[in-house]
Amino acid sequence: MKRITSKDNSALKHISKLIKSSSFRRDNHAFVCEGLRLCEDALLSEREIISLAVSDSALSKHGEIIARLSDRAGEVYSLPDSLFNKISDTKSPQGILCVIKTLDNPSLFDKIKCNGKFLALENIQDPVNLGTVLRTAEALGIDGIILSSDCCDIYSPKVVRGSMGAVFRLSYTVVDSIADFIKTLDGVKSYAAVVDRNADKLTALDFSDHASVVCVGNEGNGLTARLIEACDKSFTIPMAGRAESLNAAIAAGIIMWEMMK
16 A cells, blocks of 8 residues: 655546546546445446545545455555545545546447337536436436437546446447437337427337337437437427426436336
């Protein structure tokens, strides 16, 4: 275990930049997860742990899990609590974080299952929304997530925390154009979620007998016209109240429930 006592330490600067910069995460094929539960999730999900950083107080409180993480980590660092708190991205740091290697081919699915169910997200900007969608998708058994390249970074700290570990386990792909991508999927029906009371109702659709991709759009603007046109069918979530639309994560949750029921 290497001791870090200076904020100018190169390893510490590297970790801090991974926390703050999506481009740095992409270039280094690594991201940071922070907190006892998330780090343990990374371990149980058998993700490659590049390095582990722990505070002095965490060492005294969580020795057992830190020992297990240390066995799997390439490098292990200990820090004074005050120094750990300076790089932490959380309000109440638990004093433990891991640098995790991203998958070598995160953009590739092994295959589109014969009756697979996939969710496509176009230009989702709120990392809290994206984290919630990932967590819900794993809980409901969605086969994979398709992200447009203009979505927020799937490995940002807020997304990783919000996903509650789902980011370690869900299959996903990032594509420049979802409209172009769905055209390459033979035998897969595509659906566009729209705000249009005249569109087919979600509750009237049957997803049970075919592979399907359902598209959900940007928080403020919804799906692009090009993607709506590319889909086989448009639908809306029926609402009894006066609200015109739902939060993107809530809408995605309702849609995924209907897909998987």
